[in-house]
Amino acid sequence: MKKLLNYGNEFVKQSDWRDLALIKLCLCAIGMMWGMALPKKAHKPAVFIIVSVFVCTYIPLMLKLFRIINKDINKKKS
Missing domain, CATH: 1.20.890 (cAMP-dependent Protein Kinase, Chain A)
Incomplete structure (x- = not known):
């Protein structure tokens, strides 16, 4: 592994x-x-899981991007 x-x-x-x-x-x-x-009855749970995974992965990615941007902006100011 x-x-x-x-x-x-x-x-x-x-x-x-x-x-x-x-x-x-x-x-x-x-x-x-x-x-x-998926069968129709499984769509709601699947949507909940998909949205949860999206939010849990998107937020850290965007935070990392904002840290990189902020670091670059601060670097240019100095």
């Missing part, structure tokens, strides 16, 4: 924004396909 995590870390180090965007689009497509395959 540790090797898989190291491979993932190395992949991210060697990736640019386009690679990461493709990963996100792929995951989005998989999620939509999974959602379309």
